[in-house]
Amino acid sequence: MERLQKVIAHAGIASRRKAEELILEGKVKVNGKVVKELGVKVGPNDRVEVNEIPLEREEPVYFLFYKPRGVISSVHDEKGRKAVVDYFPHIDARIYPVGRLDYDTSGLLLLTNDGEFANLLMHPKHNIEKVYIAKVKGIPFREKLKQLERGIRLEDGMTAPARAKVISVDKRKQTALVELTIHEGRNRQVRRMFEAIGHPVMKLRRDRYAFLDLKGLNAGESRELTAHEVKQLYALANSTR
Incomplete structure (x- = not known):
């Protein structure tokens, strides 16, 4: 009951x-x-x-999915493009993504049929860490990274403090890999932040969501979350509201 x-x-x-x-x-x-x-x-x-x-009631299911680039974070797409749920033809439950990743962004995405779980994680005050790896044009100096860390003024307001570090650089091609950790989920936020400091994103992947990562998965693959992981996410979201 x-x-x-x-x-x-x-x-x-x-x-x-x-x-x-x-x-x-x-x-x-x-x-x-x-x-x-x-x-x-x-x-x-x-x-x-x-x-x-x-009310149609289903057993709750929870999946961690490695979204490839060129896939819509939706149940279906009016333009006929591939959607994330197309990778789950074997699942009878009506699952949907928790939040979204841009069409050109790959990486970790959660899917579920548990509306309470999804609403809780997507709450703007949940403050859950999301870690992105961005390949950007140019090589950002430390002062540029500090701008990201302090917050960037975008058209929809100031971003919250973040963490940023350069992972590697290619001096010949004048590109860099930068790890950026944020707690928000605004539309195209990471891309807009890098554009604001003069280093447009060439490729973007979400590597971590809270304590979850992509280990053991290739693009297009998924796994079920364990019961313990679901409980941890519930507890984490509730503790940060």
Whole structure:
């Protein structure tokens, strides 16, 4: 038996807080009866409806995926481009990505059918570390890296403090590999940060998300998260809000 709002959140209908609001507003039914109390628990055989629509309940699944470049971080694409869920034809659950990586960016992406888990990790205040490896034009001097670390003023506001270090340089080609650790998830943020300091990104990969990495995976491959890893992510997100 699980709390009704948790079941609604897991189904991806809304966050747990929004699910509580739906219950209090009388928009949720259990076995045909309107429920307005938050303490109600339901089992797998109970029929739950939200706004008169039956809830489809699935066992939660969690995947770590190495997204290749040239793949859309979506369930489908109107232009017919390959989407991340196309790599999971063997999975019956209706999974979707947690956040996104740009079309031209590769690396670590989580996918799940657990709406509460996804909403929690995508909360703007979760403060979870994300580590990127960027191949950039030019070789950034230390002062440029300090600008990234202090924060860059972009059109949508100042970025939070970050960590940056040069991994390697190619003096002949005048390029560098830079590791950048951020805690936010704005649209094309890493690319915009490097553009702002005059070192446009040529290639970009997300190497780590919190304590998770890509070890053992090639582009296009995935693995299930362990139960312990899921619990760790829940605990980490809750501790940083």
